[in-house]
Each structure stands twice: as C-alpha cells, then as structure tokens.
Amino acid sequence: MSWITARRRHPAAGYAILLLGLLLVAAVYASVVGGGTAASAAPPTAPDQTQINSGRTVFLQSCATCHGFAAQGQTGIAPSLIGVGAAAVDFQVSTGRMPLRQNEAEAPRKPPQLTPTQTRAVAAYIASLGGGPAIPSAAEVNTSGANIGLGQKLFVTNCAQCHNFVGAGGALTYGKYAPPLTKSTPTQIYEAMLTGPEAMPVFNDSTITPDQKRAIVAYVTKTRVQTNPGGFSLGRIGPVTEGLVAFLGLLLFMVLAALWITAKHGKTSHE
Amino acid sequence: MSDTSAHGQPGESARGDDLMADLAAAGEHETGQPAAPQTRHRVVGTPPPAESRTMLADKADDRPAPRELPADPDDPVAAKRAERVVAACFILAMLAGLGFIAAYVIFQVHTVEKTFYSNLALGTTMGVAFLAMGAGATIWVRRLMPNVEVSEERHPLASTPEDRAAFAETFEEGAEASQFVKRPLVRRTLIAATVPVAIAPIVLLRDLGPLPRQSLDHTVWKKGTRVVVYGTNRPLTPADFDTPGSSLSVIPEGYADNDTALAKAATTLIKFRPGQLQAPTVMNWTVEGIVAYSKICTHLGCPAALYEQTTHHILCPCHQSTFDATRGAQVLFGPATRPLPQLPLTTNAQGFLVAQSDYHEAVGPSFWERS
Numbered sequence: 001m002s003w004i005t006a007r008r009r010h011p012a013a014g015y016a017i018l019l020l021g022l023l024l025v026a027a028v029y030a031s032v033v034g035g036g037t038a039a040s041a042a043p044p045t046a047p048d049q050t051q052i053n054s055g056r057t058v059f060l061q062s063c064a065t066c067h068g069f070a071a072q073g074q075t076g077i078a079p080s081l082i083g084v085g086a087a088a089v090d091f092q093v094s095t096g097r098m099p100l101r102q103n104e105a106e107a108p109r110k111p112p113q114l115t116p117t118q119t120r121a122v123a124a125y126i127a128s129l130g131g132g133p134a135i136p137s138a139a140e141v142n143t144s145g146a147n148i149g150l151g152q153k154l155f156v157t158n159c160a161q162c163h164n165f166v167g168a169g170g171a172l173t174y175g176k177y178a179p180p181l182t183k184s185t186p187t188q189i190y191e192a193m194l195t196g197p198e199a200m201p202v203f204n205d206s207t208i209t210p211d212q213k214r215a216i217v218a219y220v221t222k223t224r225v226q227t228n229p230g231g232f233s234l235g236r237i238g239p240v241t242e243g244l245v246a247f248l249g250l251l252l253f254m255v256l257a258a259l260w261i262t263a264k265h266g267k268t269s270h271e
Numbered sequence: 272m273s274d275t276s277a278h279g280q281p282g283e284s285a286r287g288d289d290l291m292a293d294l295a296a297a298g299e300h301e302t303g304q305p306a307a308p309q310t311r312h313r314v315v316g317t318p319p320p321a322e323s324r325t326m327l328a329d330k331a332d333d334r335p336a337p338r339e340l341p342a343d344p345d346d347p348v349a350a351k352r353a354e355r356v357v358a359a360c361f362i363l364a365m366l367a368g369l370g371f372i373a374a375y376v377i378f379q380v381h382t383v384e385k386t387f388y389s390n391l392a393l394g395t396t397m398g399v400a401f402l403a404m405g406a407g408a409t410i411w412v413r414r415l416m417p418n419v420e421v422s423e424e425r426h427p428l429a430s431t432p433e434d435r436a437a438f439a440e441t442f443e444e445g446a447e448a449s450q451f452v453k454r455p456l457v458r459r460t461l462i463a464a465t466v467p468v469a470i471a472p473i474v475l476l477r478d479l480g481p482l483p484r485q486s487l488d489h490t491v492w493k494k495g496t497r498v499v500v501y502g503t504n505r506p507l508t509p510a511d512f513d514t515p516g517s518s519l520s521v522i523p524e525g526y527a528d529n530d531t532a533l534a535k536a537a538t539t540l541i542k543f544r545p546g547q548l549q550a551p552t553v554m555n556w557t558v559e560g561i562v563a564y565s566k567i568c569t570h571l572g573c574p575a576a577l578y579e580q581t582t583h584h585i586l587c588p589c590h591q592s593t594f595d596a597t598r599g600a601q602v603l604f605g606p607a608t609r610p611l612p613q614l615p616l617t618t619n620a621q622g623f624l625v626a627q628s629d630y631h632e633a634v635g636p637s638f639w640e641r642s
Contacts, residue, residue, distance in 0.1 A: 153502040157520040161576045161588055172579060173586065173593065199579035201518035201541075206511035208519075212503060261409050 055125030058118045062099050071129055084195065085132020086123035091191035093119045095184070105175030106198065109183065133194045133205075140210055141186035143218035147211075151219030154212060158203065166223040168236045172199060182224060186217045353414030360407030367400035484640060488633045490523075490536040492614060497524040498540065498563070498624040501533075506623045507540075509559045516580035517542040520566060523626070535634055537566040538614055539576055539585070540624075541596050547583070551599040556615040558624060563614035564600045567635040568592055570607035585611065608637075 007013060060069065066078035073080030081089070092098040096110035114122070123135060156165060164170050167181030176199055181189060193213055196202035203213070228234075234241040374392035379385060430438075451458055497506045501522045512519065519540045526532045543560040552562060568575040568587040575587035575594065584603065585594040592605030600611035612634050615627035633641050 150502060157501045158518075158576075161574060170588075172577065173582070173584065173591075176579070196514075196516050196580055199581045201578050201580045202514045202516045203519070204512075204514040204517060206513070207500060207505075207507060207517065208503075261413075263413075 051121050051124045052128045053125075055118075055121030055123070058114065058122050059125055062114065063122070066100070071126060081126050082129045083131050084126065086127040086135045087133040087191040088195040088197065089123040089126045090119060090135045091188055091195060091197055093122060095188055097197070106172075106177050106179075109179060133191075136187060136190045136194070136210075140214065141190050141217055143186060143214060143221055146218035147215045148218045148222055150212065151215030151217070154208065155216050155219050158208075159216070162200075164237060166226075166236050167220050170237075181220050184220075186221060189217045189220055190214075350415060353410060357407045357411045357415070360403045360410065364400045364403035364407065367396045367403060371396040371400060482640070483638060487535070487635070487638055487641070489629055490634060491526055491529075491532045492523050492536055492538075492626045492629045494626065494628050495619060496626045497619070498522075498538070498616070498626070499524045499527075501527070501537070508622045509561060509618065509624065510622075512540060512542055512561055512624070513559075515542055515544045515547075515560070518576075518578040518580065520576060521563070535567065537574065538563050539566045539578070541578060541583075541585075543583075543597065547597050549598050551601070551610075552597070553599070553613055553615070556613055556627065558616045558618055561616060561624065562596070563616050564594075564596065564611040565614065565630060565634040567611075568607060569609040569611060569634075570605070570636060572635045575611060 059067075059071065063071075063081075066074065067081050068074055068078070071081040089098075092107075093114050094112055094116070096112045097107040099113055100107055101110070112119070120135075126132070127134065155163075159167075162170055162172065162178035163181055164178075169180035170178050172178060178200070184192070190213055192200060193203040193208065193216065194205070205213075208216070228236070234245060371393060374389070374396055378389035378392050380389045446452060498521045499506050501520045504524070504527055506524065507521070517540075521538050521540050522533055523536050526536060540561060540563050543562065545560055548554065548557060548560065548562060556562070564585065566574050566576050568589065570587065570590055570592050573587050573589035575585055575592065577586035577588055578584070578596065579586070583596045585596050585600060586592070587594075587605065587607065590606050592607035593603040594600040594607070594611050595603050599613060602608065602610060612630045612632050614630055616624055617627045619625045
C-alpha cells in the first residue's frame with residue numbers, strides 16, 4: 001500500500017480516482033441493465049393451467065363487467081373475446097386501453113392498469129378459450145437486419161393514410177383517431193397489425209408476412225431517431241404546420257416592418 | 272403632351288417645382304434672411320435653384336405664400352446619430368452589393384451542390400443590400416426629414432381644348448400626307464401582313480395538350496391479371512386474405528414500377544364476413560367476401576384508403592369523402608359524387624385472385640371526355 005500512499009498527492013491521482021469511479025458506476029449499470037435485457041429476452045413461458053386460472057381470476061375482476069363472465073361479450077357494450085387471441089389482449093392491456101376508463105369514441109393510450117404478469121395471464125386465459133394470434137416472440141419483433149426500405153414502402157402504402165408518414169397519427173370520423181405510434185413498443189406495433197384494434201384493419205400473416213411486419217416495425221422505430229431539419233419537429237405532420245409557421249413568421253415580420261415604417265415619431269410640427 | 276410645357280401653360284406643372292423650392296428654401300425662410308442665390312452651391316443630386324427653372328418668375332407674386340417647413344430636427348445630437356446610422360446602412364448595402372459581385376465571380380455553378388452555395392451567397396448578399404438600403408431610407412425619413420402632412424392639389428388630367436384640336440389637326444395632316452387613304456393596295460397588304468402575326472400566338476395553345484381522349488377510360492387491369500400486394504408483389508389467394516376486417520393496397524401484377532399505370536390501377540382489397548356485403552355491390556365480382564374498389568378517389572384523385580373496419584367506411588384523406596364499403600362504395604359524405612368503381616374479381620385455375628376484366632367505368636375524378 002505504501003506506493004499508493006506515496007503517490008496520493010500526484011497530479012494525476014484525482015483523475016485516476018475519477019476514472020475508477022466512472023468504471024465502477026458503468027459496471028454496476030451494465031449489470032443491472034444487462035440483467036433486465038436477459039429477463040425480457042426470455043421467451044414467454046408456455047401457458048400452463050395455473051397461469052390460465054390466475055388469468056381467469058384477473059379477467060373476472062377487471063374485464064368481466066363489460067365482456068361477460070365467459071368473455072362472450074354483451075351486445076352494444078363490449079365485443080366477444082372468444083377467438084381474438086393472446087396478441088389482442090396483450091396489445092389492449094399493455095397499452096392501457098383496456099380496462100376502459102369510460103365509453104368513448106376512441107380508447108386512449110394510458111399507463112397500463114395491470115402488471116405484465118397479470119396481462120400475460122389474462123392473455124393466456126383468452127387464448128385458451130379458442131385460437132387467435134399469439135403474442136409475438138422477442139425474435140419476431142427484433143428489428144436488427146430488417147429491410148427498412150421495404151418496411152417504408154408497405155407502411156406508406158397501407159398505414160400512412162391514417163397514421164401519417166412517420167407515425168404521427170391522424171384524425172378519423174366521429175371522434176375516432178389513428179393514434180400516434182411514437183410510444184408504441186415493437187411488440188405493440190406488431191400486435192396491432194396482427195389483430196386490428198378498434199377501427200384499424202387487420203394485416204394477417206399470410207398477406208403481410210412476419211418478416212415484412214418486422215420491416216414495418218423497423219421503419220416506424222427508425223423514424224423516431226431521425227433528426228428534424230431545422231431543429232423542431234412541428235408535430236411532424238408535414239406541410240401544414242411548416243407552412244403555417246413560415247406564413248405566420250413572415251406575416252409578423254411584415255406587420256412589424258410596416259408598423260415601424262409608418263409609426264409617428266418625434267414631435268409633429270404643425271405649428 | 273409636350274405642348275403643355277412648351278407653351279408655358281400657367282400653374283399646374285410648375286407647382287410641384289414650387290414645393291421643392293419651398294423645401295429647399297425653408298431654412299432661409301425660417302431665419303428670415305433669404306440667402307442670395309449666387310452664394311448657395313449646388314449639391315450633387317439636388318434640384319437647381321427654383322428661379323433658374325421656372326418660366327413664371329415674373330408672375331411669382333401670384334403664387335401662394337410658401338409654407339413654413341422645419342428644415343432641421345429639434346435635437347441636433349440625435350439627428351447626427353441618425354445620420355450616422357443611415358450612412359452605416361448605406362455602407363452596408365454597398366458592401367453587400369460588392370459582395371454580390373464577388374460571390375458571382377467566386378462561386379461557380381456546375382454541380383447541384385455548387386449551385387446551392389452560389390444561390391445562397393447571391394441571395395444573401397442581394398437580400399442584405401436591399402434590406403440595408405430600405406432600412407437606411409426609412410430611418411432617414413423617420414429621423415431626419417420634417418414630419419409634416421402635405422396635402423396635394425389635384426387638377427383635371429384632360430388636355431386643353433386647344434391642345435386636343437391641334438392634335439386632331441396633326442392627325443388629319445399625317446393621314447393625308449402618308450396617303451394611307453389614297454392608296455388602298457398599301458393599306459390592305461399592311462392589314463393582311465399583321466393578321467397572321469396577331470393570331471400566331473394562338474397556335475401555341477396546342478402545347479397545352481394533348482387531350483386525354485380515351486386514355487383515362489381504361490386501366491391496365493384486364494382479364495386474368497393477378498392481384499399482387501404493392502411493395503412485395505406477392506400474389507394472393509382467398510385463403511391468404513381470409514381475416515375479416517382486413518384491408519390491403521394491391522396492384523396489377525407486372526406494373527410495380529410503372530407509376531403512370533399505378534396512378535389509375537391502384538386498388539384496395541377488403542375482406543368481409545358472410546352477409547355483410549349488400550347491394551349495390553356486384554356480388555358476382557366478389558370472391559368469398561373479398562371486394563376490390565379503386566383506390567383513386569372520384570373527387571380529385573387522392574388515394575382513398577383510410578378504412579375503418581368497425582364502420583366499413585372508406586375515407587379519402589384529402590377532403591373527407593366517405594364511401595360505404597359494404598354497399599358498393601356509395602358516397603356517404605363529402606364532395607365526391609360517384610362511388611368508387613368496383614373491380615370484377617375472380618380466381619384463376621391456380622386459386623389466385625385475378626381480375627375478370629378492367630374496371631367497367633373510368634376510375635378517378637371527372638374529366639371532360641368522360642362518357
């Protein structure tokens with residue numbers, strides 16, 4: 001230890017301590033985050049009877065009021081959930097849309113009301129009632145290596161008319177709207193295509209294959225990290241806001257210039 | 272019109288000069304000591320003394336009394352400061368103008384990128400030059416010039432009766448002297464020469480064409496053309512497209528890169544549950560609840576492809592035309608006046624979705640020759 005104490009007043013000692021501290025923090029952070037990745041990358045556990053039972057319990061508490069005790073739905077209130085599949089449940093519950101806060105034109109995205117475990121359990125229960133698309137695996141929504149160009153072509157042709165070219169969302173009729181895709185996880189985007197929530201059409205795997213869905217997800221997530229020319233996104237809804245900003249800005253400038261040119265000044269000398 | 276000044280018509284044209292003379296002489300009037308004309312030196316760019324120009328000097332007594340205009344602002348220090356600001360603006364404008372010339376010489380244009388920099392430099396320097404000149408002039412007017420309201424007298428614009436009579440006489444004389452009336456051969460050949468020159472621009476209107484004629488009546492869909500997914504070119508069987516509530520943009524096979532063809536041939540496929548489709552949808556043109564409508568809005572040709580699977584409405588994003596997909600895409604709302612045309616569908620021997628024929632009516636918006 002004596003060589004350390006001998007050098008503790010060395011000019012570089014402070015930097016060395018700082019470096020050590022940063023490395024320590026980085027190591028701790030990496031272990032925490034790495035652990036998280038490992039956990040989420042684990043394949044969804046195969047549904048067993050215990051999970052289905054616990055899912056049924058959660059369903060009876062949180063969903064059955066509207067969807068009925070056998071998930072058969074109630075006319076005019078809620079659709080039947082038999083055959084909608086685990087993917088539909090996972091999408092609706094993980095985005096917070098279900099359980100519904102109130103009856104309105106469009107169920108808004110909100111913080112999820114059920115835990116991920118509860119969500120998976122309910123999904124397993126609904127899947128056990130009969131068929132429907134399953135929750136996509138982590139590999140299916142992994143966007144690395146996906147064909148972003150193809151994803152853009154498919155998105156622009158089939159999705160952009162409602163969701164906007166970069167997924168900023170848009171209005172529909174009677175209070176309905178196509179939500180922005182800025183907060184959707186890859187899994188949620190994939191599930192939405194698979195199940196067609198609310199007014200959205202379905203894009204099943206035989207028309208848009210899983211690989212092509214992955215490309216679409218890659219395109220949507222890629223647009224989020226693209227820089228905005230000029231520094232402001234302006235809602236990313238294209239020429240409407242951009243034109244408005246340019247128009248109002250120039251108008252303001254011209255009004256101010258006109259005021260300055262014609263303003264009264266000094267003492268008027270009529271006398 | 273030059274007669275007016277030559278004949279020395281009294282008053283009107285000289286009055287404007289009087290005002291300038293007033294402004295120029297205002298300083299002297301205010302001090303009460305009219306300076307002798309010969310002691311004032313001409314400043315470059317200013318009008319000469321009023322006396323040397325007016326031809327009515329002997330009638331000077333008839334003129335209205337000159338108005339009193341303050342020549343100098345109240346605060347000489349502020350005026351001096353304003354003068355410097357104005358001068359600075361003009362110098363900036365001069366430098367920017369020189370910069371424009373320099374930019375023209377320095378930035379050559381042979382590539383897109385170089386043109387970009389050239390345009391940027393030229394536009395910036397020219398903009399700064401004009402802006403600085405305008406700002407300088409405005410500051411000059413606001414800070415230095417006298418702030419008085421001037422009312423200008425108007426007078427009739429018509430010439431005097433004598434002038435008009437003289438003009439008519441001159442015209443008659445000219446017509447007589449030119450022998451335009453006497454020599455009809457010259458007159459008529461001149462008129463004949465001008466006619467084709469006058470109507471020549473009309474033939475240029477042909478460049479607005481050609482007329483669309485039959486080209487908008489048909490698309491590239493024909494009997495047996497397979498329906499493929501736009502983007503992946505994947506042909507579809509009814510079993511592939513079997514989830515009710517599905518909607519997909521499709522194109523005729525083989526035209527993925529032909530934008531001119533796709534501008535008319537783009538089509539939307541929608542899958543329905545049994546019993547959802549109703550008249551006037553042509554049932555013989557559907558396959559297992561799959562119906563195909565033109566994607567081109569009948570209003571102005573936007574891609575009408577917002578499909579709500581809950582209401583079965585097809586919306587056009589441009590002007591909110593709404594079509595009922597279960598009832599032959601009839602118009603429910605909006606400016607469109609015709610339903611979206613339905614593409615006759617069937618399956619071929621291999622089980623793929625194909626067109627029975629082209630659309631039976633012209634797709635897209637109205638046009639003059641539309642039958």
